[in-house]
Amino acid sequence: MSAPSLDPEAQANSLRRAQVRRSLTRRNRAEARFRALGMVSALAALGFVAILFGNILSRGIPAFWQYSAVLNVTFDPAVVRVPERPVQGADQSDADYQTALLGWQRRFSMVNWNTLISRAVLDAAPAGVTADQRAVLSVIDSGARFVLRDLVLQDPSLIGQTVPVRLLASADADNWAKGKLDRSLPDERQQLSRPARDLIDAMTTQGSLQRSFAWHLFTNVDSRASPASAGLAGAFVGSLYMMLVVILASVPIGVSSAIYLEEFAPRNRFTDVIEVNINNLAAVPSIVFGLLGAAVFINLFRLPLSAPLVGGLVLTLMTLPTIIIATRSALRAVPPSLRQAALGIGASRTQMVFHHVLPVTYPGILTASILGVAQALGETAPLLLIGMNAFVANIPATPLEQSAALPVQIYLWQGNENRNFFEARTFAAIIVLLALMISLNALAIWLRGRLERKA
Amino acid sequence: MTSLLIAALVLIVLGLAYQQGAARSRALAGAGRLHSRPRYHGALVALWAAVPLLFVLALWGLVSGALEDWYIQPVVQANVASGDSLATALQRVQGLASGFGVSGQPAPWEIDAAQTLRAFQRQLQFSAIALGAILAIGGLLIARRRVSARLRARNHVEAAVRAALILCSVIAIFTTLGIVLSLLFETLRFFSFVSPAEFFFGTVWQPGYASTGSEATGGYGMVPLLVGTLMIASIAMLVAIPVGLMTAIWLTQYASRRVRTLLKPMIEILAGIPTIVYGFFALVTVGPFLSDLGDVIGLNITATSALTAGLVMGIMIIPFVSSLSDDIIRQVPSAMRDGSLGLGATKSETIRMVIFPAALPGIVGAILLAVSRAIGETMIVVLAAGNAPILRFNPFEATSSFTVTIVAALTGDSDFASPQSLVAFALGLTLFVLTLMLNIGALAVVRRYREQYE
Numbered sequence: 001m002s003a004p005s006l007d008p009e010a011q012a013n014s015l016r017r018a019q020v021r022r023s024l025t026r027r028n029r030a031e032a033r034f035r036a037l038g039m040v041s042a043l044a045a046l047g048f049v050a051i052l053f054g055n056i057l058s059r060g061i062p063a064f065w066q067y068s069a070v071l072n073v074t075f076d077p078a079v080v081r082v083p084e085r086p087v088q089g090a091d092q093s094d095a096d097y098q099t100a101l102l103g104w105q106r107r108f109s110m111v112n113w114n115t116l117i118s119r120a121v122l123d124a125a126p127a128g129v130t131a132d133q134r135a136v137l138s139v140i141d142s143g144a145r146f147v148l149r150d151l152v153l154q155d156p157s158l159i160g161q162t163v164p165v166r167l168l169a170s171a172d173a174d175n176w177a178k179g180k181l182d183r184s185l186p187d188e189r190q191q192l193s194r195p196a197r198d199l200i201d202a203m204t205t206q207g208s209l210q211r212s213f214a215w216h217l218f219t220n221v222d223s224r225a226s227p228a229s230a231g232l233a234g235a236f237v238g239s240l241y242m243m244l245v246v247i248l249a250s251v252p253i254g255v256s257s258a259i260y261l262e263e264f265a266p267r268n269r270f271t272d273v274i275e276v277n278i279n280n281l282a283a284v285p286s287i288v289f290g291l292l293g294a295a296v297f298i299n300l301f302r303l304p305l306s307a308p309l310v311g312g313l314v315l316t317l318m319t320l321p322t323i324i325i326a327t328r329s330a331l332r333a334v335p336p337s338l339r340q341a342a343l344g345i346g347a348s349r350t351q352m353v354f355h356h357v358l359p360v361t362y363p364g365i366l367t368a369s370i371l372g373v374a375q376a377l378g379e380t381a382p383l384l385l386i387g388m389n390a391f392v393a394n395i396p397a398t399p400l401e402q403s404a405a406l407p408v409q410i411y412l413w414q415g416n417e418n419r420n421f422f423e424a425r426t427f428a429a430i431i432v433l434l435a436l437m438i439s440l441n442a443l444a445i446w447l448r449g450r451l452e453r454k455a
Numbered sequence: 456m457t458s459l460l461i462a463a464l465v466l467i468v469l470g471l472a473y474q475q476g477a478a479r480s481r482a483l484a485g486a487g488r489l490h491s492r493p494r495y496h497g498a499l500v501a502l503w504a505a506v507p508l509l510f511v512l513a514l515w516g517l518v519s520g521a522l523e524d525w526y527i528q529p530v531v532q533a534n535v536a537s538g539d540s541l542a543t544a545l546q547r548v549q550g551l552a553s554g555f556g557v558s559g560q561p562a563p564w565e566i567d568a569a570q571t572l573r574a575f576q577r578q579l580q581f582s583a584i585a586l587g588a589i590l591a592i593g594g595l596l597i598a599r600r601r602v603s604a605r606l607r608a609r610n611h612v613e614a615a616v617r618a619a620l621i622l623c624s625v626i627a628i629f630t631t632l633g634i635v636l637s638l639l640f641e642t643l644r645f646f647s648f649v650s651p652a653e654f655f656f657g658t659v660w661q662p663g664y665a666s667t668g669s670e671a672t673g674g675y676g677m678v679p680l681l682v683g684t685l686m687i688a689s690i691a692m693l694v695a696i697p698v699g700l701m702t703a704i705w706l707t708q709y710a711s712r713r714v715r716t717l718l719k720p721m722i723e724i725l726a727g728i729p730t731i732v733y734g735f736f737a738l739v740t741v742g743p744f745l746s747d748l749g750d751v752i753g754l755n756i757t758a759t760s761a762l763t764a765g766l767v768m769g770i771m772i773i774p775f776v777s778s779l780s781d782d783i784i785r786q787v788p789s790a791m792r793d794g795s796l797g798l799g800a801t802k803s804e805t806i807r808m809v810i811f812p813a814a815l816p817g818i819v820g821a822i823l824l825a826v827s828r829a830i831g832e833t834m835i836v837v838l839a840a841g842n843a844p845i846l847r848f849n850p851f852e853a854t855s856s857f858t859v860t861i862v863a864a865l866t867g868d869s870d871f872a873s874p875q876s877l878v879a880f881a882l883g884l885t886l887f888v889l890t891l892m893l894n895i896g897a898l899a900v901v902r903r904y905r906e907q908y909e
Contacts, residue, residue: 027801034803038705041698045722045777048770052728055740095550256623264617265624278627283824283894284887285831287858288634291883294865295637317630324627350613378729381833381858385865385879407731414735414838423739430732437727 056434060427066214066228067169067177069140069203071120073148074162079115080152082107108153113145117167121199124208131195138196139203141168143226168216169209171227171421173200177209180420217428221393222404227418232429234395238308238388238403239377245312245399246319246376251369253316254323261324262331263353282321289318290382298386305387309399314386315376322372323365330364331357363451370444374437380407406433457580461512464584468508469501472595476500479602491608499608502615503598507590515583522579523549527572534564548572638887641880648874649675654881660844660855662875675878677885679846683761683854687836688829690765690850691772695825698769699776700818706777707784708806719778726774734838737767742839749851756851759841765850768835772825779824783817783904784810816904823897827890833858857886 086104088097118136122129144167151165152158168174172191175181177200187194203209220231257278265271293314297303303310334357342352383389388408396403404412410429416422477497480489489496527548528541535544544565551561551569561569602608646654657676702722706715742758745766749756756762787810795805811818841853842863864879871877 027804031801031803034806035705035709038701038709041701042705042710042718042722044698045702045725045773046718048773049721049724052725052732052736052770055736056732059739094554253623253626256620257627260617260620260624264620274624274627277631279898280891280894281627281630283827283890284634285828285833285858285890287831287833287861288638288883288887291861291865291880292630292634292637295641295880296633299871300637320627320630348609348613350616374727378731380729380731381837381862384862389866407729410731410735411834414738426735430735433729434732437729441727 056427056430059424060431062178063424063428064214064217064431065211067174067204067209068166068212069121069124069169069209070164070166071117071124072162073116073120073165075148075152075159076116076119077160080111080159082111082152082156085156105153108149111149113148116148117144120165120167124203125199126202126206129199129202131199135193135196135199138192139170139173139199139209141170141226141228143223143229144168146226166212168228169200171418173209174228175420176200177204217425217432221395222391222409222412223393224391227416227421227425230413230425232406232409232432234392235404235406235409235429236432237395238311238392239406241308241396241399241403242312242315242405243373243377245309246315246373247369249313249316250319250323250372251365254320254369254372255327255365257320258324258327258331259353259358262328263357264349278321278324282325286318286379287381287385289314290385292317293382293386304400304402306390306392306402306404307400308396308403308405310386311383311388311405312399314382315379318379318382319372319376322375323368326368326371327361327365330361330368333364334360363448366451367444367448370440370447374440374444377440378407378433378437380411383408384411406436461584464588465505465508465512468588468591468595469505472501472504472591472598473497475595475599476602476608479599480608483602483604487604489604490606491610495608495612496602496606498612499606500595500598500602502612503594504591507594508587511583511587511590515579515587519576519579519583523572523576526575527568530568530571534562534568552576634887638880638884641877642884644872645874645877645881648877654878658846660846660860662878675874677857677882679844680855680857680860680882682846682848683840683844684830684856684858686761686848686850686854687765687768687840687856688826690762691768691829692822692826694766694769695772695776695829696822699773699825700780702773703777703780703784704806707781708802708810719781723774723778725771726778728771730771730832730834731838733767733771734834734836737763737835737839741767754851757841757853759839759853761840761850761852761854764836764840764854767839768829768832771832771835772829775828776821776825779821780814780818783814783821786817787813814904816900820897820901820904823893823900827893827897830893831858831886831890833862837862857882861886 083104086097086100092100114133114137117140118133121136121140122131125131147165147167151163169177172181173196176192176197181191190197192200200209216229217231218236219233220229221234222232223230261271261274261278265274293310297310297313298305338356338360339352342356343349347355383405388403388405389412390402390404391412392402392404406429410426410433413422413426413429474497476499477493480491480493480496483489484493524545528545531544531548532541535541547561548565548568549572551565552572654675654677656678657674658678659674659676660679661674663673706719710718738759742760742763745756745760745763746758791809791813792805795809796802800808836856836859840856840859842855842859843853844855844860847854861879861882864876864882867875869875
């Protein structure tokens with residue numbers, strides 16, 4: 001007698017139980033798989049953040065330190081022969097005086113500063129190292145002669161004296177000393193001649209050529225002739241002007257617009273049109289705003305090319321929807337009881353908005369404005385279309401002058417032919433831009449926390 | 456100097472008018488109850504004085520340059536030698552008139568012209584300021600006389616405030632109008648060189664050099680660009696949709712509150728990074744990596760390719776998809792979820808069979824928005840896609856897109872009025888219409904979905 005045949009019902013039950021158990025195992029396995037998939041996705045997203053930042057930091061940070069040498073430069077009067085500074089005559093017009101002054105400065109540029117530099121380098125190099133002037137000069141940044149020129153321009157009494165001056169190594173020399181160039185390549189494929197390479201090696205082992213923090217990255221403007229001394233100052237000031245324009249234009253306009261739409265506007269076709277408009281503008285690709293700037297501001301109004309004012313205006317139009325939408329949601333979050341209380345004690349609608357509702361929303365508006373500005377700070381595409389990709393080698397004095405901007409500077413540097421040197425430098429510029437944006441965001445968060453606690 | 460003086464003038468007028476209005480209403484206050492507080496009376500008088508003044512000054516700022524040119528041009532034209540440029544001569548005269556001087560000895564007629572110009576400039580400036588001041592004082596006096604206990608000054612001021620607010624809101628409309636009109640206008644200019652049929656359906660993109668006013672040469676067919684754009688956007692969505700969606704599901708349904716509050720902002724960092732940074736990252740890191748990977752597995756992948764650009768763009772869009780889906784998933788009523796769990800479904804079954812179908816319309820809307828962003832994205836594609844406008848469907852090779860071609864067309868050396876530059880606007884208009892349709896579609900889907908559950 002066997003048990004299964006005795007009770008068919010129990011048999012069916014146990015079969016069903018086994019089936020359920022099997023299906024449960026399968027379902028639980030599917031559950032675990034699904035859950036793991038979700039976790040892997042989230043981790044992948046996080047991994048991208050980590051890879052991106054790791055890559056930027058590891059490749060950009062070395063560029064903040066550059067090789068340079070403190071050299072004793074003798075301003076030999078036999079080499080530095082320049083006339084006295086011209087004085088403006090009584091009957092001389094400003095334009096004439098400026099021409100004369102420029103001519104005088106040009107005489108300074110014609111002095112053979114390179115002789116002084118190569119003498120100073122050979123003085124500093126270890127005894128026994130010889131190199132011709134060409135090789136010596138290829139070690140020092142070609143902007144060094146302007147450093148010396150400006151020193152004498154500022155203080156002509158230096159002529160005849162010996163002064164210690166910190167001069168940057170050239171881009172090639174910096175690459176060689178940092179080991180970024182392949183040492184096994186034959187002579188004819190090296191960027192630096194053999195004597196120059198030997199000189200660099202001798203000077204680095206001796207310690208006269210050493211790494212120091214590249215402050216000039218923040219104080220110099222962009223330069224094509226002397227890549228080692230190219231800096232971000234011009235781009236920084238250009239971006240600063242643009243952000244000023246954006247803040248001054250987009251915050252008042254955006255907040256006013258949001259107040260009207262949220263607090264005053266009647267529900268009719270006109271306000272519907274405005275509303276749909278703003279929502280669509282928020283999603284228009286940024287490059288289209290650049291086209292608008294090129295067609296209207298540059299071509300129609302004849303505003304200057306690559307001026308921060310024009311860039312700021314284009315970015316203002318681009319940030320407006322962001323600020324309007326954020327301000328509206330801040331206004332919407334104000335409890336209706338506040339409005340009713342104000343109206344109830346006899347305030348007019350305008351008084352209610354400006355005296356009671358708006359002050360409560362300051363933290364929200366402030367945060368939205370800062371975030372909008374941070375977004376505008378990193379925008380590149382529209383600026384390229386209004387001519388800001390031009391090479392500009394001075395710090396703009398007014399928002400109407402030609403200027404670069406931080407993101408555009410990154411674009412320009414990544415396109416530089418000297419890839420070996422500018423790759424790290426571009427990453428360094430990216431670090432500066434990201435640091436600025438992160439501090440703006442941190443400021444927004446901190447301000448919100450602080451103001452909300454007070455309110 | 457002049458601008459400082461003018462600013463001072465405006466401030467003085469404002470202050471004086473406000474003080475006058477406020478003082479007068481305060482004097483009246485003794486006699487009976489005022490309708491409005493003194494400061495509203497002050498503000499009203501200030502408005503009456505400042506608005507005409509600012510109007511005159513703005514008008515002067517706008518037209519003075521053109522007026523001066525119109526005034527002095529005949530004088531210059533009569534004297535300038537036939538070979539010399541009129542513009543240079545004008546500039547010299549203007550330089551002399553401004554007091555800065557010119558290089559070299561100015562000709563006697565130049566000095567005379569400069570003196571006339573200077574006198575005219577002074578007259579113009581004086582009359583503008585005088586007219587502005589008269590209007591301001593007139594406005595002040597009129598408004599001051601109107602101050603009375605029954606004057607509804609507050610209502611007037613509030614109406615002015617409201618008008619200013621409306622003016623600000625209208626700027627959004629003007630922006631859209633400006634975009635549409637400028638794109639349309641320049642596109643029509645472009646279509647005078649190239650026929651729309653050739654532009655929209657041509658399969659060869661090879662603009663030849665053409666100087667201003669001459670015929671367009673070479674091919675202006677946008678199909679290769681459209682294919683490149685769509686290819687890159689599809690690769691991006693293939694990365695962003697699964698990762699973004701699964702991340703959103705995991706964060707909303709599985710992760711603990713602490714993990715969620717920690718991870719969500721970290722992933723959203725990706726959304727705040729400027730696109731130029733992604734572009735450079737794609738160019739120097741991802742591209743070479745993919746190319747090496749291709750060598751290992753025996754595929755020929757160029758470093759700048761549709762794959763590189765699409766992959767990195769996908770990473771950029773992940774937070775966009777995940778935070779939008781996050782919001783949408785959390786809007787699904789919890790009764791539906793609880794019901795499914797109560798019937799014995801596992802969590803993943805609930806998500807796949809109940810929550811996901813319910814949230815689908817919203818998620819589709821979010822994805823449409825993400826596609827519109829991917830199509831309009833510029834810097835990543837400029838740096839990482841290689842700019843090769845050739846009609847082909849291989850994602851491992853270099854390609855091009857609308858945005859890349861727009862940038863190339865307007866940053867090159869060609870003249871603004873030449874077809875090579877104007878084509879940027881035709882492409883921009885196509886891009887604008889494309890993204891607009893996607894956005895409107897997305898908003899419609901999202902709105903309908905929201906109504907379903909509210």
